[in-house]
Amino acid sequence: MFLPPLDEAVLQQEAHRLYGLLNSVSRSQGVKWTLEDCLQAASYTARINQLKKEKDAVILAHSYTVPELVCGVADFSGDSYALSRQAAQTAAGTIIFAGVWFMAETAKILNPSKQVIAPAGRAGCTLADGITAQEVRALKRAHPHVPVLCYVNSTAEVKAESDVCVTSGNVFDIAAALPQRELIFVPDLLMAQNLEIELKRRGTPKKIISAGSSCCVHARYTPQDAAELRRQYPHIKILAHPECRPEVCAAADYVGSTKGMQDYVAASSDKLFGLLTEQGLVNRLEAQYKDKKFIWSFGVCSYMKENTLQNTLQALMQPLPEQVVALSPEVIARARKSLDKMFELAK
Numbered sequence: 629m630f631l632p633p634l635d636e637a638v639l640q641q642e643a644h645r646l647y648g649l650l651n652s653v654s655r656s657q658g659v660k661w662t663l664e665d666c667l668q669a670a671s672y673t674a675r676i677n678q679l680k681k682e683k684d685a686v687i688l689a690h691s692y693t694v695p696e697l698v699c700g701v702a703d704f705s706g707d708s709y710a711l712s713r714q715a716a717q718t719a720a721g722t723i724i725f726a727g728v729w730f731m732a733e734t735a736k737i738l739n740p741s742k743q744v745i746a747p748a749g750r751a752g753c754t755l756a757d758g759i760t761a762q763e764v765r766a767l768k769r770a771h772p773h774v775p776v777l778c779y780v781n782s783t784a785e786v787k788a789e790s791d792v793c794v795t796s797g798n799v800f801d802i803a804a805a806l807p808q809r810e811l812i813f814v815p816d817l818l819m820a821q822n823l824e825i826e827l828k829r830r831g832t833p834k835k836i837i838s839a840g841s842s843c844c845v846h847a848r849y850t851p852q853d854a855a856e857l858r859r860q861y862p863h864i865k866i867l868a869h870p871e872c873r874p875e876v877c878a879a880a881d882y883v884g885s886t887k888g889m890q891d892y893v894a895a896s897s898d899k900l901f902g903l904l905t906e907q908g909l910v911n912r913l914e915a916q917y918k919d920k921k922f923i924w925s926f927g928v929c930s931y932m933k934e935n936t937l938q939n940t941l942q943a944l945m946q947p948l949p950e951q952v953v954a955l956s957p958e959v960i961a962r963a964r965k966s967l968d969k970m971f972e973l974a975k
């Protein structure tokens with residue numbers, strides 16, 4: 629990709645802007661962003677920020693994408709629920725979605741007249757790839773009259789087969805609010821177990837029929853990881869995502885979505901947090917709360933990290949066919965119903 633040189637003053641100004649945002653963020657364990665790192669990133673962020681205005685594009689970035697995208701060019705970053713709301717509301721002609729493919733599909737379903745571009749192309753997700761629409765249809769045949777809840781980490785075709793879509797931020801409330809005592813929940817097997825436990829704890833027990841897979845990042849955490857954190861840091865507050873195993877959730881001080889964890893940190897007077905979740909959220913919190921310390925030892929979503937400044941700039945300049953989301957009107961219409969139901973119940 630040929631890029632004409634940028635004015636040196638513009639580059640320096642952008643590098644210092646980035647450094648102000650990223651100087652407390654870890655690049656790798658124990659290594660923080662330097663001004664030199666920001667100078668390299670600045671040659672892309674300056675161009676991206678200029679070009680997105682010219683092209684009437686909005687950049688949405690999931691919190692798990694790299695911090696130079698989240699802090700440097702995103703107009704909005706957040707969890708799946710917040711991003712889907714933004715995608716539904718945006719007035720921009722083009723949505724650049726830095727996330728994984730199912731998230732870009734969700735943006736298209738919610739705002740089909742927009743061009744939706746995913747810089748990382750068909751970046752996978754072990755959950756979304758863990759069940760097919762055909763398998764959901766088989767589940768429905770085996771359990772007629774049982775409503776199907778699909779986690780947002782699912783393909784558009786799976787959403788089209790479902791009654792209600794849910795995110796990690798609203799799954800417990802929506803499942804509790806439904807009148808039925810039996811629910812099908814796909815495709816997160818571990819979240820299904822957490823859901824059954826949480827519904828019992830709330831006094832609204834339900835049988836959860838589940839199928840699918842688990843998140844390759846969150847399923848790796850063990851209760852020993854939580855115990856080791858407490859051994860090393862007796863006053864630590866441990867936060868876990870509901871994609872973790874039930875034993876891990878039981879060992880945490882708080883279990884919630886990416887946004888839920890951010891809110892917990894914001895409201896807490898504690899200074900030390902152990903995060904059993906993906907690196908990107910840790911980086912966001914490091915950027916936002918410079919007086920707090922975040923312990924994270926592993927957990928990287930390689931799919932999310934396929935979004936880079938380079939492919940974001942390229943996608944803005946000239947998207948490749950495989951970066952542009954295309955869904956049939958029939959799938960959009962059917963999948964939209966399950967998302968609209970979520971927005972209605974999440975109110």
Ligand code: 13P
Nearest residue numbers: 707708709795796885886
């Ligand atoms: P959130 O719904 O918390 O954004 O999580 C999405 C995800 O992929 C977690 O692994």
Ligand code: SF4
Nearest residue numbers: 753754843844845929
């Ligand atoms: Fe999918 Fe897990 Fe990556 Fe989230 S962290 S996008 S659930 S693979």
